[in-house]
Amino acid sequence: MATIKDVARRANVSVTTVSATINGTAPVSDALKARVWAAIREVGYQPDPIARNLRKGVSTTIGLIVPDISIPWAAHLAKSMQRAFSEIGYNMLFASSEDDPEREFSEIEVFSAHRVAGLVVVPTSRGENYSARLVETIHVPTVLVDRVLPQRHFDSVTDDNLLGAQMIVRYLHKLGHRDIAFMAGRAGISSSDERLAGFRRTMDETGVAIREELVRQPVYLRDHAYATVQQLMTMRDPPTAIVCINIAQLLGTMAGLGNLGLSAPDDVSVISFDGFHPAEGWSPAITSLKQDIATTSTRAAELLMARIREENQPEPQIIRVPPSLQIRSSCRAVA
Amino acid sequence: MATIKDVARRANVSVTTVSATINGTAPVSDALKARVWAAIREVGYQPDPIARNLRKGVSTTIGLIVPDISIPWAAHLAKSMQRAFSEIGYNMLFASSEDDPEREFSEIEVFSAHRVAGLVVVPTSRGENYSARLVETIHVPTVLVDRVLPQRHFDSVTDDNLLGAQMIVRYLHKLGHRDIAFMAGRAGISSSDERLAGFRRTMDETGVAIREELVRQPVYLRDHAYATVQQLMTMRDPPTAIVCINIAQLLGTMAGLGNLGLSAPDDVSVISFDGFHPAEGWSPAITSLKQDIATTSTRAAELLMARIREENQPEPQIIRVPPSLQIRSSCRAVA
DNA sequence: CCTGTTTGACGAAACGTTTCGCGTCGCTAT
DNA sequence: ATAGCGACGCGAAACGTTTCGTCAAACAGG
Numbered sequence: 108m109a110t111i112k113d114v115a116r117r118a119n120v121s122v123t124t125v126s127a128t129i130n131g132t133a134p135v136s137d138a139l140k141a142r143v144w145a146a147i148r149e150v151g152y153q154p155d156p157i158a159r160n161l162r163k164g165v166s167t168t169i170g171l172i173v174p175d176i177s178i179p180w181a182a183h184l185a186k187s188m189q190r191a192f193s194e195i196g197y198n199m200l201f202a203s204s205e206d207d208p209e210r211e212f213s214e215i216e217v218f219s220a221h222r223v224a225g226l227v228v229v230p231t232s233r234g235e236n237y238s239a240r241l242v243e244t245i246h247v248p249t250v251l252v253d254r255v256l257p258q259r260h261f262d263s264v265t266d267d268n269l270l271g272a273q274m275i276v277r278y279l280h281k282l283g284h285r286d287i288a289f290m291a292g293r294a295g296i297s298s299s300d301e302r303l304a305g306f307r308r309t310m311d312e313t314g315v316a317i318r319e320e321l322v323r324q325p326v327y328l329r330d331h332a333y334a335t336v337q338q339l340m341t342m343r344d345p346p347t348a349i350v351c352i353n354i355a356q357l358l359g360t361m362a363g364l365g366n367l368g369l370s371a372p373d374d375v376s377v378i379s380f381d382g383f384h385p386a387e388g389w390s391p392a393i394t395s396l397k398q399d400i401a402t403t404s405t406r407a408a409e410l411l412m413a414r415i416r417e418e419n420q421p422e423p424q425i426i427r428v429p430p431s432l433q434i435r436s437s438c439r440a441v442a
Numbered sequence: 443m444a445t446i447k448d449v450a451r452r453a454n455v456s457v458t459t460v461s462a463t464i465n466g467t468a469p470v471s472d473a474l475k476a477r478v479w480a481a482i483r484e485v486g487y488q489p490d491p492i493a494r495n496l497r498k499g500v501s502t503t504i505g506l507i508v509p510d511i512s513i514p515w516a517a518h519l520a521k522s523m524q525r526a527f528s529e530i531g532y533n534m535l536f537a538s539s540e541d542d543p544e545r546e547f548s549e550i551e552v553f554s555a556h557r558v559a560g561l562v563v564v565p566t567s568r569g570e571n572y573s574a575r576l577v578e579t580i581h582v583p584t585v586l587v588d589r590v591l592p593q594r595h596f597d598s599v600t601d602d603n604l605l606g607a608q609m610i611v612r613y614l615h616k617l618g619h620r621d622i623a624f625m626a627g628r629a630g631i632s633s634s635d636e637r638l639a640g641f642r643r644t645m646d647e648t649g650v651a652i653r654e655e656l657v658r659q660p661v662y663l664r665d666h667a668y669a670t671v672q673q674l675m676t677m678r679d680p681p682t683a684i685v686c687i688n689i690a691q692l693l694g695t696m697a698g699l700g701n702l703g704l705s706a707p708d709d710v711s712v713i714s715f716d717g718f719h720p721a722e723g724w725s726p727a728i729t730s731l732k733q734d735i736a737t738t739s740t741r742a743a744e745l746l747m748a749r750i751r752e753e754n755q756p757e758p759q760i761i762r763v764p765p766s767l768q769i770r771s772s773c774r775a776v777a
Numbered sequence: 778c779c780t781g782t783t784t785g786a787c788g789a790a791a792c793g794t795t796t797c798g799c800g801t802c803g804c805t806a807t
Numbered sequence: 808a809t810a811g812c813g814a815c816g817c818g819a820a821a822c823g824t825t826t827c828g829t830c831a832a833a834c835a836g837g
Binding site for chain 2: 153155156157158160161166168171175176177178179181182183185186189190193198199200201202203214217218220221222361389390391
């Protein structure tokens, strides 16, 4: 592997000059610049990122931490992120927190030790003093994705959950649904809280009283939903529509309905916040919100790069990306 | 950030001694060892991985390159891999080749520059002299996953595709199917080639003549399958069963059937090599092979670590992980 | 013509480790 | 006794960069 010294020798200049030409950090005469570039090409020199990192104290790597990469949403995020960053010459360290705050913090520290230039985190948002602990652990430019924290310490990009809830409720309302079940996730997770709040608000707006016995919380694992939906559907006066908050819930709900011999949309309408897209060919095709992951990734990358380059607006920003409603066949009109 | 010098000062020993105690590379008396460890704890010292990498010429990071992380299979692989490696103190750089050999090679070079300790690659397996080029580009311990190359230059872990094909064909045969359509992928991709070969071989074994007009190749995009399945089903004498080789094909097939107003298993049986698991609650639930991704990851990690630690068997090894057949409801018996 | 400033180039220090080679001490075998 | 050897500890070099401070030359203004 050719080193900068080889280049210097070859171009008959000092190491300093080679570094200066490459990085443009100091003025170099055109004549020497040419000699240096030629020499670089001739010896096939590539700067050693490790040495560079050591000296500069910061790398050209960004770290991505998600709860679970095997969730399609997270996988798409990782893909878009990686594309966005590789285009500007950054590469990506990756880790799963497995929704465990301890793992999450430990990964953050590992990444920090590796001197990542920035961090993209889908925070677990759990545990005592989570937010404070995060602020105290992170000393790198960071952008939070999907879940936002009550305190705005970090730039964040998330879905516009209030808008999404509004779309869902209005759509169901238009179809004549009044008895709507809502399965909320863990309280304290912003995406769940916001979706529930949006549900309540839009129900109010449409003038329909919420039947509180149809609002269940917390339901965040597949099996919770599996059980909950069966409770809901065996009530004296079951809901005519069920709102699912994420994929796990949706899968549990469908399985639970199946177990009761029920199906959507004939026996009950099902709609979901998180998209699920084998779509055509399977029934039922689930009517759901489609999150704009590409935009989310791009915005997050932009925010992060601005911080890294310090061109930034000092105030942490929250960007909300609007979803779109994909109407398929899991909801039907009722009298 | 505390440095090794701080520890040395605190413990009143030389830097060399501190390094020796930490790494066990040279004998240190118990008394000093104790002093050093105490000092480490007191100043909260953590070795700087960057500096270590620079000096040792190799990092504690491994690189993962997959064609597309948003494919569930790849996402699961990434998850298992990351878990396996983080347990032994390695972290993971990640990149998508987007099935483009140029990107793939470029990522390999970037990772090499970062001095990864090893590489896990799902090779694109495309382009001229692919195998030779790979050998020439890679100078790090490497294990190939999913797709194997004709020349055994690298350790590889892959599904036992011949066995899988055998399971599928025997199952269909038992249900009475004789007119079986097979959509192969790109020729030259080992997984596709092996599956096709296994199909042919087992058909021979069962004594059923293959209707060559039902074997289509190449069909590797969703839209190919969408078109192909409609051709197949509008033939004078359509197949009674269709074998799909991967998810993209399966999705296209289901959509294509839907477009013709047909459905599985009533009009035709559908079976797939790659598992697809929303499963319960949706119809049809696809009968498919389940790949043992956990085992695949573990084996790959083991192979790679053996190479890295040089405990290894000099000969590159190919490990084949057997799949299992998950019988659901997309296939039915025929007369 | 002198002073002050800018431009261009360089040597050497620094980043935080690991490792090479050397020196000292105490022990054992001659 | 003393040569030889192992165990232990240390200083300094090395890894490949970037950057600081210095310096010579060229150039501007008075």
